Amino acid sequence: MAETRPVDVHPPYLYPDYKSTRLRAPAQSLVRVAPSPLETAGPVFPKHFVGKSEADLTAWGTSAPLGEKMVLVGRLLDEDGRPVPRALIEVWQANASGKYPHPVDDHDAPLDPNFLGKGQVLTDDEGRYRVVTVKPGAYPWQNHPFGWRPAHIHFSLFGNAYAQRLITQMFFPGDPLLAIDPIFQSVPEAGRKLLIADLDLEQGIEGVALGYRWDMVVRGPRATPMGV
């Protein structure tokens, strides 16, 4: 047997306060195996998979979208602290009114014709990324009475290996809705602050956009023996 796993920062599958987990979380224990050599390799995205403007979610329409413009910067690292270069990061989010341009979003809030809320970026050779967007709005949901999701941006990460694949959400500092959000609260306490961006004004654009910083960490490519 290998070393003990470090403290798990990931949420459990079953978290009854988040109702949708009750019928979707597996009841049986997961089977622990080493990633196969296939899973320590991963899909390779062509350089021009990402268009130049796709990291700027505000440049899509014919004029600027409504809302508080923001620049988000950060790095994608592995658990050894090494940058993960040339990795695909996909983002999607609600508009400033808390509305997604998605057919199943029934929140009675306006769409913004100048905001689609989707973008993607490849990390550079040092694992850095930069995204320009507007701060998403909070929105109500049916999970529990008076439920509101805190403002968040969805992230989909590929890393450089299939075993590094991660989908998560980034939240904003000081948001009182974090305390009542079962999706955020499903994360063990030790992991919660890892999902909250830091205000970093100098990464913004003077007089135009607020700056935030958020680093993401995927498991190491040598993560092979982890807990196996």
Place this chain on the structure above:
Amino acid sequence: MPKPTPSQTVGPFFARDLLWKDGGVVLFPGRGERITLTGCVFDGNGAPIYDALFETWQADPTGRFPSGHDGARPYGYGRVSTDTDGRYAIETVKPGSFTGPGGETYSPQISVAIFARGLLKALHTRVFLAPIDLIKDDPLARAIGDLERLRTLVATPDPDDPKIYRWDVRLRGAEEAVFIEF
């Protein structure tokens, strides 16, 4: 050592943002006999899960791992969402077996990740495209042990069309699929 970023659900609103045109047609550099892996994803009540993201990653027919792209999309990778019946379909090639670092043989298989509203973490597993009698030495088959549970990961050729492999995935309850953690 930095801590890993915690996982969160993909939520219900990903479709337009994460789906690729022809994302269910898996590309490979060479030619190979095309097959389709298809089936439905069900919840603990047996109801179809109509808002799952279903992703696949696999070796080519000779067991080599894809390491490039066709100029537009990566080789070897598939991505679709389930439809209102919970159905997914991935058109691809039949993967070959491959060897692990310790000399162990991995049977023909496709690595699968399922994301959905209500899944706070991805569900990872591997689906086998070979009869259950021929996969017993596979590392995952050995780790599972129990044949009945292993059966939940075996895709079966359609009796009318052997190029169609059928695999239903039950996330919870009776005939619950085996899911893995690395």
